[in-house]
Structures are given as C-alpha cells and as structure tokens.
Amino acid sequence: MAPVAVKICGLSTPETLDAALLAGADMVGFVHFPRSPRHLDLDAGRRLSARARGRAERVALVVDPDDALLDAVVEALDPDWIQLHGRESPERVAAARARTGRPVMKALGVATLDDLARVADYAAADRVLLDAKPAPGALPGGNGHAFDWDLIARSGLTTPFMLSGGLTPETVAGALAATGARAVDVSSGVERRPGEKDPDRIAAFVAAARAGS
Ligand SMILES: O=C(O)c1ccccc1NCC(=O)[C@H](O)[C@H](O)COP(=O)(O)O
Numbered sequence: 001m002a003p004v005a006v007k008i009c010g011l012s013t014p015e016t017l018d019a020a021l022l023a024g025a026d027m028v029g030f031v032h033f034p035r036s037p038r039h040l041d042l043d044a045g046r047r048l049s050a051r052a053r054g055r056a057e058r059v060a061l062v063v064d065p066d067d068a069l070l071d072a073v074v075e076a077l078d079p080d081w082i083q084l085h086g087r088e089s090p091e092r093v094a095a096a097r098a099r100t101g102r103p104v105m106k107a108l109g110v111a112t113l114d115d116l117a118r119v120a121d122y123a124a125a126d127r128v129l130l131d132a133k134p135a136p137g138a139l140p141g142g143n144g145h146a147f148d149w150d151l152i153a154r155s156g157l158t159t160p161f162m163l164s165g166g167l168t169p170e171t172v173a174g175a176l177a178a179t180g181a182r183a184v185d186v187s188s189g190v191e192r193r194p195g196e197k198d199p200d201r202i203a204a205f206v207a208a209a210r211a212g213s
Helices: 014-023 042-052 067-077 090-100 113-122 150-155 172-179 199-211
Strands: 005-008 027-031 057-062 081-084 104-110 127-132 161-163 183-186 191-193
Touching: 005 199, 014 027, 014 042, 014 199, 027 042, 042 057, 042 067, 057 067, 067 081, 067 090, 081 090, 090 104, 090 113, 104 113, 113 127, 113 150, 127 183, 150 172, 161 172, 172 183, 172 199
Parallel strands: 005 027, 005 183, 027 057, 057 081, 081 104, 104 127, 127 161, 161 183
Antiparallel strands: none
C-alpha cells in the first residue's frame, strides 16, 4: 500500500518550508487569504513556491476566488494544485479547473452526515479535503478544530479524501486508524502560535503519519 500522503499547509517562511521538505512532506500549502495569519502576498508566494518546485507538490490555497485572482495566483505561484477553501459550488470547481489547467482540491466543512453527503456533488474536484466546519465568523480553515471522525464510517463514504482539521503529531495516527484516510493535512497542529510553524512539530507530524500508515 502506498504511504500516507502528507500536506503541510500555511507555510510562510523559507526555514519552515525547508523543514517540511526535509521531513518528506508530499504537499506544501501556501495561503493567499488576507484575513489569515498565514497569508502570503503574491510576491512572497512566488518566492516560496519557486523554492519548493520539484521537491513537493505545491498547493495554492484561495477562498472564493474570482477569475482575476485565480489568474494572478497561477501566474505568481505556478502551483501544482489549486485548493478552494470557500463556498465554491461544484460548477465553480469545474470552471476553476478548466481555467487554471491545474488539479483542484475542494475543501468541505464537516459537522454532520449531511455535510459528507455533499462529497458526491463534487465529482469535478480532483481531490476532496474534509475539514472541520468553521464556527460563524471564524476563518474558513486553519482553526485547529477536529470534527467527529466517526461520521466518516457512518456515512459509508467510498470516495478517497484528505483528512484535515485539528490534527497534531499526537493525534494523527489515531485519526488514520479511525477514518481509513490515506492523506492528511495540518496547519495549526504544527505551529507555536497562529501563523508560526514549528520545524520540530512538522518533522514529528510527518513521522507520526508515516508510522501510522
Ligand atoms: O490556514 C489558514 O489560515 C486558512 C485560511 C483560510 C482558509 C483556509 C485555511 N487553511 C486551510 C487548510 O488547508 C488547513 O490546513 C486546514 O483547515 C486544517 O487546519 P488546522 O485545523 O489548523 O490543522
């Protein structure tokens, strides 16, 4: 069986990006969303993404982007993936995929079985990322909250997914066992404080995910 794929999201410095690459992360995520403590402007995103080129799959994360923002992010970061982390419809996912020529990962917030039923609507996405549904007024993601993993088994979900939301080096092995996920994503759980990644926790997360495979 292939090893569990690991994405480290919200990287914002060369040092922490290098820590993720050295640890063997499969995907590295760059957030372009001004409200986020992990926001990178396009110039900073361009530099970090270039640094990771060919060393991991680079993910540009945007929230309800219009076409102009999609174009600008693709021009600057030349990402391997686009992650849509807002309220994008299935039609918008398909349009973003066609416009950018990049695979699209669509994040879906999960709090109930009904939320998991929505996965079936997103066949246009190349990958679905299941994250905790944010509280009203909170950021769309990166909140460090887990959802009830038992919902996944109860839903009968058969579509492959990336598991996200409140994962840490301490919990990721249990999450893999509980959900059967073959891909995981983390942001807050490898930080010292919002927006400040910890290289040691990044390494510990990747090792724990691989050990739990
Ligand atoms: O990380 C952010 O600041 C962010 C802001 C706006 C939309 C999405 C965001 N992050 C999305 C991610 O992919 C996170 O890794 C995911 O939500 C898990 O975050 P966490 O629970 O903190 O590990």
